[in-house]
Amino acid sequence: MNTLFGKAKEEAKPITPKSVDEYPEAPVSLGITLVNFTGDWRTFMPVIDESKCVKCYICWKYCPEPAIYIKEDGFVAIDYDYCKGCGICANECPTKAITMVREEK
Amino acid sequence: MEIPEEVKKRLTIPFEENFFAGHTACQGCGASLGLRYVLKAYGRKTIVVIPACCSTIIAGPWPYSALNANLFHTAFATTGAVISGIEAGLKALGYKVKGEDGIMVVGWAGDGGTADIGLQALSGFIERGHDAVYIMYDNEAYMNTGIQRSSSTPYGAWTTNTPGGKRHLLEKRHKKKVIDIVIAHRIPYAATASVAYPEDFIRKLKKAQKIPGPSFIQLFAPCPTGWRAPTDKSIEIARLAVQTAYFPLFEYENGKYKINMPNPKKEPKPIEEFLKLQGRFKYMTKEDVEALQKWVLEEWERLKKLAEVFG
Numbered sequence: 001m002n003t004l005f006g007k008a009k010e011e012a013k014p015i016t017p018k019s020v021d022e023y024p025e026a027p028v029s030l031g032i033t034l035v036n037f038t039g040d041w042r043t044f045m046p047v048i049d050e051s052k053c054v055k056c057y058i059c060w061k062y063c064p065e066p067a068i069y070i071k072e073d074g075f076v077a078i079d080y081d082y083c084k085g086c087g088i089c090a091n092e093c094p095t096k097a098i099t100m101v102r103e104e105k
Numbered sequence: 106m107e108i109p110e111e112v113k114k115r116l117t118i119p120f121e122e123n124f125f126a127g128h129t130a131c132q133g134c135g136a137s138l139g140l141r142y143v144l145k146a147y148g149r150k151t152i153v154v155i156p157a158c159c160s161t162i163i164a165g166p167w168p169y170s171a172l173n174a175n176l177f178h179t180a181f182a183t184t185g186a187v188i189s190g191i192e193a194g195l196k197a198l199g200y201k202v203k204g205e206d207g208i209m210v211v212g213w214a215g216d217g218g219t220a221d222i223g224l225q226a227l228s229g230f231i232e233r234g235h236d237a238v239y240i241m242y243d244n245e246a247y248m249n250t251g252i253q254r255s256s257s258t259p260y261g262a263w264t265t266n267t268p269g270g271k272r273h274l275l276e277k278r279h280k281k282k283v284i285d286i287v288i289a290h291r292i293p294y295a296a297t298a299s300v301a302y303p304e305d306f307i308r309k310l311k312k313a314q315k316i317p318g319p320s321f322i323q324l325f326a327p328c329p330t331g332w333r334a335p336t337d338k339s340i341e342i343a344r345l346a347v348q349t350a351y352f353p354l355f356e357y358e359n360g361k362y363k364i365n366m367p368n369p370k371k372e373p374k375p376i377e378e379f380l381k382l383q384g385r386f387k388y389m390t391k392e393d394v395e396a397l398q399k400w401v402l403e404e405w406e407r408l409k410k411l412a413e414v415f416g
Contacts, residue, residue, distance in 0.1 A: 004122060015168050029170035036127035036169065057116055061303055062340050064138040065126045070108045082126035086133035086329075087337030100337075 004069035004079055009034050038065075042085030044100040050075050052097035059089035059098060117304050119145045128171035130163040133336030135300045135326030135343065136215075136242045137163050140172075142303050143211060143240065146310040149174050151209040154188050156223065157181040158215035159249045159328075160242075181218055185226030188212040188237040196236075203236040203314060210237040216257035217247045220283045231290040231319045238313045238320045241283060244328040252331040256281040259351075260397045261389040263333070269388040279400050284323050288357050293318040296356040299325040301343035305354060305365060316358070325352045333384025345379040350405040355412070362412040369409050376401055 012034040017023050024030065053075055060068045060076055067083040068076050078089075090098040113120055123144035130137035136159050144151065151174040155161055161178060165171045179187045192202055192210045201207040212230075214223055219241040227239060246264050247253040254264040259280045263269055267276040287295050294316045298306040306324065313320035325346055327339040334342060346352040347366050350373035354365040367373050376398045380386040389397075 005125065008125075024168075027167065029165070029176070030168035031170075032173075033125050033127035033129075033165040033169045033171040036129070036165070038127055038129070041132065055112070055115070057112075061116075061118055062138065064130065064134050064141065065128075066122060066124065066141060067126055070112060072108065074109065074112050079126065084132045086339075087335075088133055088340055091337040092340055 004066060005034055008032070009081075037081045038084050039081045042083060042103060044085045044087060045080065045103045046078055046083065046085070046087070046089050046098045047101050048076060048078065049097045049099070052095045054095055054097075056094060058092050058094065062088050062092050064088065118142065118307055121145060121148060123149055123173040125171045125173060127169075128163050128165055130159070131328075131330045131336075133327075133329040133339045134159075134163070135328060135339050136160060136244060138300045139240075139242050139306075139324050139326050140213065142300070142306055143213065143310060144172065144174055146307045147174075147209045147211065147314065150207075151175065151211055152177060152191055154179055154184055154191065154210070154212045156184045156214050156218045157249070158218050159244070160213055160215070162249065182222045183226055184212040184214040184218060184223050185228070185230035185239065188239065189230045189233060189235045192235045192237045203238075203317065205315070207236075209314060210235075212237065212239040214239070214241055215247075215249070216241060216243045216245060216283075217255040220257045220281050221255055224283075224286070227287070227321075228290065231287065231292050231321065234318050236317060236319070238310070238322065240322045240324055242324045242326040244326050244331065245280070246328075246331050248328045248331040257283065260400065261386055261393040263385040263388055264331075275388055275393070282404075284321070284357075287321045291360070292321055292357070294320040294356075294358050295322070297323045297325070297352065297354050299343045299347050299352065299354060300327070301325075301340050301347065302354065302366065309356065312356075312358075331385070333387075334382055338382050342379065342382050345374070345382070349374045349376050349379045349401065351376060351379055351401050353405060353408060355408060360415060362408070362415050364408065364412045369412065373402075373405065 014035045015031050067079045124141040154177045254266045262276045269275040296309045327342045329336045356363045
């Protein structure tokens, strides 16, 4: 899978203890938050125009999720499963290659 | 995932990602971005200690964790004490702590957990000289519990305790300079950083890793929710805070001050540019803005003189 976390995202499974015996004795972490798809928080979604992208990776640098990843051809792409739609990437993009579009579901 | 070498060369910050997506920070959160940079700089061989603050929530609801490193949740006032204890314990077990290939012990606390509640634990940690790094991410109020004022809240800001209006006052006290309290301990390394300048922040983190003894970094981390600002403007606000000299970036190393940003030879931008992007400052009168501008310039002059004398 061509995303930022690749295999880790595929392997992450939700943990739901069914009885009290399945709980650990101490409060320890059992999994990673990649199971938590925060993409449905979004109202506006960023859309990348590759013809304007100059591969500066400023959007990748400032993404607080991180939901922006670099593809093998050097362009950036967004993992919409996690993008919360904050719009920092569109605001920081020097060539305005990223636009925020209202998402209809 | 692998990317071509020529792309890797163009990146200005490390490529390795140790902070998982799917964490529960608000949109446009500066603190989550800061935590991402810390884990980029230090890698997996890190123990992060988080007291009660926004980052407790950001690190994930049980049983999940957003950090690809060791994480220790602790009580509000004890960040300094817990990183001291973990460092002493690791040393007693014979591990190498701090330095190029050592284990990094990092305290990651908010401004309430550093400037108000955790101040004595921080002071004790620096005074005893433990080999750990304490990072205060400064979002200028108690954001996790619903935007109450802390001693790090600036003059004229709206918070839920200082709502303004006819019967209440806005915040009428200036921001506490925690970095000056830390420098008064004659700490080996202290610095201020901003999420808008990640290269500078990661350079300071790497420097803190190399210098033996305690290190302290104050990180400016905007909070769009609590500052009543648009979520896409958080980096812009952090950048303007530096350019207006409201939050200048400097380092204190072995008794010497060094100003990184803004340029001390140039006049900083007027404070209005920083204020107008944020809803929390919209109740300020003209006199309030003048009072804040005067304080900012006074502090900036003071810092420039310190850098001149102890440069």
